[in-house]
Amino acid sequence: MAQREVIAAVGAGRMGRGMAIAFAYAGHEVVLIDAKHRDSAGFDALCAQVDAELRGTLGMLSGFGMLSETEIDSVLARIRTVALGDCASALAGAAVIFEGVPEVMEAKRDAFAMISEHASVEAIVASTTSTILSNDLQGFVTHPERFLNAHWLNPAFLVPLVELSPGEKTDPAVTARLKALLERIGKVPVVCAASPGYIVPRIQALAMNEAARLVEEGVASAEDIDKATKYGFGFRFAILGLLEFIDWGGGDILYHASNYMAGATGEDRFAAPQIVKDNMAQNRRGLRDGQGFLDYEGLDVPAYQNDRLSAFVAMLRHMDKMPPKG
Missing domain, CATH: 1.10.1040.10 (N-(1-d-carboxylethyl)-l-norvaline Dehydrogenase; domain 2)
Incomplete structure (x- = not known):
């Protein structure tokens, strides 16, 4: 079996954690990158919170029969949380990077500047915004042809649908690659134009x-x-x-x-x-x-x-x- 892509999520909030479970459950290594500057105590507290939520969610899914209790630790082992200051190596090793910071243009701009600085030029870069058009974000990304929007519906670890919205400069091959990846983890991706509200x-x-x-x-x-x-x-x-x-x-x-x-x-x-x-x-x-x-x-x-x-x-x-x- 070919090695699965490493996935990175910039933003360790609800969407990042949901995507992390979806990909780790399917066997991918996932890096959750904290998008906020914190001291060591604050970062440790975040890691404890993330671990508790992920473990609780997987425990719930185990109760639903989606995995056994003994498999929970192996899924969790595929997810790691890294501090903002340690993002360089995490981003450099990721094949697909999802941005999931708050729906504020300044926050998006900063996140994409960081991603553009450290990510491989071959990496797919996707926003998870539910409000901002892909064309309005594409200019924040170097090599904009590798950028598109991927709107997941909460809870991301359960809802199959992901709405893919390429921008004007998106390479169709990039859309096809991300669509295929999502299908491999059991999602149902659809493609729509950069239009307010998507579908x-x-x-x-x-x-x-x-x-x-x-x-x-x-x-x-x-x-x-x-x-x-x-x-x-x-x-x-x-x-x-x-x-x-x-x-x-x-x-x-x-x-x-x-x-x-x-x-x-x-x-x-x-x-x-x-x-x-x-x-x-x-x-x-x-x-x-x-x-x-x-x-x-x-x-x-x-x-x-x-x-x-x-x-x-x-x-x-x-x-x-x-x-x-x-």
Whole structure:
């Protein structure tokens, strides 16, 4: 087996620790680099805190059956925390470096200056920012072609998705290398343009704000809204992607529902986007047309539908919501 890449994370906070567990669990050596200047006592306290949290998280995962108690120490042995003053050798030996400092431009600039000074020019450099565009950070990195954003979702050691957002100068081969690495550790990377909110934060911001408005307007209680999202919204979209779901039922359903909602509420945010109107005009309404947002040409539709419905039943069992037999 080829030697696994050494991973470095600049910033030993929640995101750095989560990524460290994800990579160490998969067999990688990981270096957590403290991004703050501390005296020896402060650094020792940080190390104790990091070790306690990592051990506690791995103990929890052991309780879930993801590893045995005897494997915890071997995973922990792959993670080491180093002080800011000792970052040079740690960065020089890393094949992939993730920046995870606070979402402040000055902090990002300082972190990338340090990385650029000490890292190998072949190393991939990635920010984990959830707010700042990759194009706005790329200029802080020497050899910007090796830079992109990698937005992990918390908890990073469990959520499979990682959103990769290359900048204008990113070498496509770098994106492909990081995508392959993430796939090897069991993650599901997706690639998106440098756009505010990326994919998940953009969608969830709209959904969360709408849920808050429902409470504000007295439409339903917070408890019932959460039940609705868990057992309806979340239940369906754990199996079918949002665009796949549009195609499943038909884009015309969304089109007409959007027109009604926009008219009934007087809110433009419910209006259908142009792409939905275009799909209607071009008879790309989804599964029954063979074309929609996705291409279903040549697909065994009954087998596909059966597979998805079977997954719904499995989800019912997982949620302990199987209907009672008469």
